[in-house]
Amino acid sequence: MRPDPADPRIAHFVPKDQAGAAQVVLQRIKVSCGAESGYATVVILNRAPVLKVEPFHVSTMPPSGMQTFTLADYPADRWVLFGAGEIDSATGAYTAPESDAGEVSVVAGIAGIHSGFAVIEHQPNRPQQVASLRARWKTLNRFEISLNNANRNRVLANGLQQVGIDILIETNSFEGDEGVVWDPVSDLELSTLVILHEDGTEVDYLSPGCEGLDPDETGSPRKWAVSKVRNRFDYLPTGSTPAAQVPLRTPADARRTVTVYVHCLEAEVSKFKAKFQDHSNGWHYSQEKDETKGVVQLEGVRVPAPSISNYSMVAKRVASRMGSDHGQPLDTFNYWHYTTDYWVISARDVQFASARFDHASMIRWESELLKESYCTYTGFAFKPRRYPGAVPASTGIEYQAELQLLAKESLVNFKELDYGFKGQEDVAEGSLLLSLDRAPNLNYWYDTGGKKYREVLDKPLLFTLIDNFGIAHRLKATFGGGADGRNTLTLELQ
Structure with missing residues (x-):
């Protein structure tokens, strides 16, 4: 621990190198002020959790208390305990x-090579406190569903963008042996929380790791879905200052607030409510507690129609050798043996967060003659708009597999596919770069013997870019027209 010299209330904890340590390490910290003291325990995980344990946090475990843990999505192969108590390795039943x-x-739940964790906080063994902890809340004071941002109730109907809603559950106090007791709903009770459509049907939760609804999913009736996690796509701008939140006056011990994130695929207005199951297996419904505050209205917004005028594709010469420019107007292609141009695609007011290619390379020879060797081919590089957990950006040029295989054919034997960026060039964040290379020594190929490289490489580049708002941009790039068409690229909508 390193005390903060500027503030005696603060200390900085720096864990030691845990290389070779157990999967879970517990480090307990004691804090003293005169005769009074308190404790904090730091849980250090030496392996990132992939699986979800339910409940993931037990905040009030009494002495000799019991709790059964489960994995949310997979059956557990075994259960392992770090710390005090006992656990059944087969069933996940824990006893304090x-x-x-x-x-x-x-508690660690293990399935295959993956694991998930839950934290249990033990309560000191004071008889009066134990009696109060075993007595659970009796009635609800509030069960409300509201906008996470009072000015944000609209979401693009693209399946990926989200709008947040908060569910607040507040219990009433009751008389215990030590006086008034405030007992909030537990994590186990919160794990039963479900969002409902206005007609009472449940809104599906997305599977772990799923970023949103797929607009191309055929046969699915789902138009709305809920996620427990915030994804990487930006909210729809509100254009206004967030409304002030009403201060809460009850003790924090009585309240639990859960934020979930809603996705949609329809440009409609819809109302939502919530329900959860209590410790006595009874169900509570938000609209029954309060017909106004127990319901929230959201609007799915139609995705703007695509327009080619919203895109920019700019070319830049980054390398050339064995030749020179000639003529008026200046010819920068036909008197060079080797040239490389980078064509950068960007869009107005957005950045691209992901890219998916159906066809990633094209090829075209100067003529369709067997002795031809002057050829143009394309590759690409992509750097997504950065976000936590983003896939690594391209560190060079990538090519369609068929182009790489064609180059290795003995009749072609082309060794100059360049996977690095030329010079000091790179691809800007949130944009797509297409490379166009011209070479004089890539021997002509026609598909034969079951090898169908040209069948793929003669087609236009087809790709889908997802922007920071979750909108899909389905685009196509082709060679230009005319005798020198292989020297340029043209961008179109699919």
Whole structure:
């Protein structure tokens, strides 16, 4: 621990190198102020959790208390415990020790090579406190569903963009042995929380790792879905200052707030409510608690129609050798043996977050003669708009597999596919770069013997770019027209 010299209330914890340590390491910190003291436990994971354990946090585990853990999406192969207590390795049933000073235990659920974790906070063994903890809340004071941002209730109907909604559940106090007790809903109870359509049908949760609804999914009736996690796409701009939040006056111990994120595929207005199951297996419905605050209205917004005028494709000469420019107007192609041009595609007011290619390279010879060797071919590089967990950006030029295989054919034997960027060039964040290379020594090829490289490489480049708002841009790039068409690229909508 490193005390903050500027503020005695703050200390900085720096863990030691955990190389070779156990999968989970618990480090307990004691804080003292005169005769009073308190504790904090730091849970250090030496392996990133992939699976989800339910409940993932038990905040009030009494001595000798019991809790059964499950994996949300897969059956567990085994359960492992780090800390005090006992666990059934087959069923995930955990039993707390009879006496505990208030430490922390961690339960790990393992399926194959992956694992997930849950944290258990033990309560000190004071008889009055234990009795109060075993008595659960009786009634709800509030069960409300509201906009996460009071000015944001619209979401593009592209399946990827999200709009956030908050669910607030607040319990009433009750009389315990030590006086008034505030007992919030538990994590286990929150795990039963479901968002409902206005007619009472449940809104599906997206599977873990799924970023949104697929607009091309055929036969699916789902037009709305809910995610428990915020994805990488920007909210629809509101154009206004967020409304002030009404201050909450009840103790924090009585409240739990959950934020979920809604996706849609239809340009319609829809109302939503919520329900959850309590510790006595009874169901509570937000609209029954409050007909106004228990319902929220969201609007799916139609995705703007695509227009080729929204895109820019700019070419830049980055390399040339064995030749010179000639003529008026200046001919920068036909008197060079080797040239490389980078064509950068960007869009107005957005950045691209992902790219998917159906066809990623094209090829064209100067003529369709068997002895031809003057040839043009294309590749690409992409750097997504950065976000936490983004896939690595291109570190060079990539080519369609058929082009790479064609270059290795003995009749072609082309060794000059360049996978690096020319000179000091790179691809700008949020844009797509298409490379256009011209070479004099790529021998002509026609498909024969079952090898169908040209069948793929003669087709236009087809690709889909997803922007930072989740909008899909389906585009096509082709060689230009006319006798020198192989020297330029043309951008079109698919």
